[in-house]
């Protein structure tokens with residue numbers, strides 16, 4: 001489901017919960033809102049095979065039944081594949097997200113290679129173009145320390161270039177894979193058409209005993 | 223082009239357009255079937271944006287009816303926005319149905335709903351994008367049948383060249399009958415002509431190609447000539463006697479993106495007995511029919527449960543007129559409070575009961591209080607038979623201010639028959655007095671209180687007592703707007719909104735025009751006019767050129783009006799209300815004499831010749 005925005009997804013989940021008869025807690029304070037959270041929401045147009053959604057409920061739910069109930073309503077392309085009961089935490093799950101892995105597909109891949117990727121990354125600075133939050137002007141930003149890995153996939157020949165990468169994806173620091181892909185493409189002398197680069201998020205990682213593990217593994221269970 | 227190819231091309235352009243989810247379908251509760259070879263395929267088209275179309279209940283009603291018709295599957299299409307249109311043309315992608323991505327040209331029947339005149343060019347846009355010939359006579363036996371319904375279908379003459387079949391009146395039973403006939407045609411391998419002749423027998427169905435409008439030497443419409451003897455002299459609208467048992471959807475499609483109204487809606491009543499003389503809906507949907515509170519609650523519950531919606535709204539022309547309104551509202555309120563659903567009650571008359579309800583309802587926003595006096599003086603309100611008095615307004619207002627409401631919205635029309643500047647003064651004066659009352663009650667200061675006044679240009683509509691009257695000229699509208707704007711400038715805390723007069727003029731032309739306008743429409747479309755109801759898309763140049771080239775100007779009958787008794791371009795349709803009743807009402811209007819609500823005694827409009835008016839004459 002590439003084409004619905006974060007807000008729409010949020011509304012969809014709220015509605016699915018209502019339909020499934022699952023009550024959610026409300027936050028305290030002046031403007032109470034539902035305690036539900038889409039972890040590190042994706043930009044419009046990205047795909048994903050592993051997303052996280054958390055909710056706080058006063059009910060004693062069978063988590064698998066609840067997931068099945070929600071799946072029955074959700075449109076094709078959005079599905080709960082696993083569920084966990086997790087302890088009540090001060091911060092929501094987004095705060096535990098550190099990195100995310102992505103697959104990037106660039107249509108005209110002739111000029112891309114592992115070698116080029118090494119050259120791209122070995123420069124002192126790896127910059128992407130970002131819009132400044134205040135002035136809305138495009139500015140260059142060095143993101144070298146936000147890239148854990150960036151590799152054109154093994155044996156990716158033919159027309160389309162496939163890149164796998166692991167990038168910073170935390171609440172205070174987030175690298176947009178599309179900007180990085182564009183920066184790399186232009187480094188290689190390519191300018192892919194608008195909308196032709198496809199991004200799929202593969203996993204979101206958190207830290208457990210010093211190692212990066214998929215968020216789900218922070219909460220072992222069946 | 224097959225579905226897979228449509229999907230492939232669609233994938234390449236979706237990343238380039240705004241709100242791509244408008245074009246992907248797959249929403250919860252939409253009906254996606256693998257149509258077998260024998261399945262009849264209906265494409266329901268709403269000639270405006272996805273967001274507007276998906277907020278329209280009529281589509282969900284008919285979508286449900288059609289998908290519950292044996293061997294029939296109904297899918298949807300909307301008018302693509304300009305950016306999408308451009309990309310579709312570049313990619314050679316024809317207009318397709320959201321459900322299965324089938325090109326419209328490969329369906330069996332394409333049905334448009336005609337809700338407002340300013341959506342007409344979008345019909346041409348959609349047919350064109352689908353690669354379907356615009357004109358009925360240019361389409362072959364294998365092209366889909368192009369049909370329409372909805373309030374504007376009561377005068378579909380400006381679109382007559384494009385449609386094979388026009389449906390008038392209540393659609394639920396009629397559309398199924400039409401589909402069954404088309405299924406039979408397909409099964410038996412009959413011709414389109416065979417189908418059209420049989421279709422003309424279905425109640426409410428009008429086949430434009432069986433008639434030819436005649437014009438006199440001045441280009442005025444002067445009568446209809448039948449081209450096939452078997453065609454009916456007049457087409458009487460379809461009427462459902464009782465809506466309690468009429469099919470109504472229980473599982474509505476839930477849009478994935480935010481649309482205009484994101485809520486469950488139950489139609490509680492069809493028709494209105496008040497008889498406002500400017501109101502076309504009030505005449506077209508007669509007589510009043512109701513659903514029982516039990517049935518309404520059941521439908522509401524099912525809809526809410528199947529959609530996960532958190533808002534419920536009721537649909538009718540005049541909510542408070544339901545004969546068991548209080549019982550109904552108490553029931554619904556009780557249910558909604560338990561389920562944390564917010565209930566909205568549109569077109570509520572602000573009497574004591576309404577305030578009790580509003581006071582009890584949680585989560586009600588104490589902001590906009592709405593009145594629609596429509597005219598600024600009692601005299602003019604009597605002319606248009608709008609039964610609302612200043613006393614009523616001020617009583618309600620007094621109470622509302624006490625309860626903490628801080629804003630009032632007032633709706634008016636200008637250009638009404640017999641209107642003088644004194645009536646316009648009345649508009650400003652009413653707003654002024656409301657503000658003064660608020661200031662007085664607030665201990666001398668305005669505080670947060672605001673009044674918003676919205677003035678629409680009057681558009682005379684067919685099948686109303688004002689169907690004969692001229693519309694104000696553009697110049698006259700402008701003069702009145704300046705006149706009012708000047709008055710409002712002096713009022714603090716009062717905002718004044720008005721509508722563009724050129725578009726109101728267009729509405730009038732297409733509301734009361736005849737078949738000659740088909741060419742105007744074709745040209746306007748070819749000059750790039752689409753989405754005419756959207757200010758940001760409206761092309762005045764395109765329209766002016768098209769009107770000029772086809773000889774439509776200020777002197778046309780649709781703007782200048784008709785002599786009572788003279789032929790009217792829409793006379794082929796019989797909406798059940800007699801012309802003599804309309805004329806009587808028109809004459810009373812000129813004398814500012816009111817007519818009572820027909821729940822207090824039948825006024826003899828003629829509907830009871832065809833059905834029982836169960837809610838007519840029920841009160842003393």
Ligand code: SF4
Nearest residue numbers: 820824825827835838
């Ligand atoms: S026939 Fe009489 S009761 Fe029926 S709608 Fe007309 S005026 Fe009302």
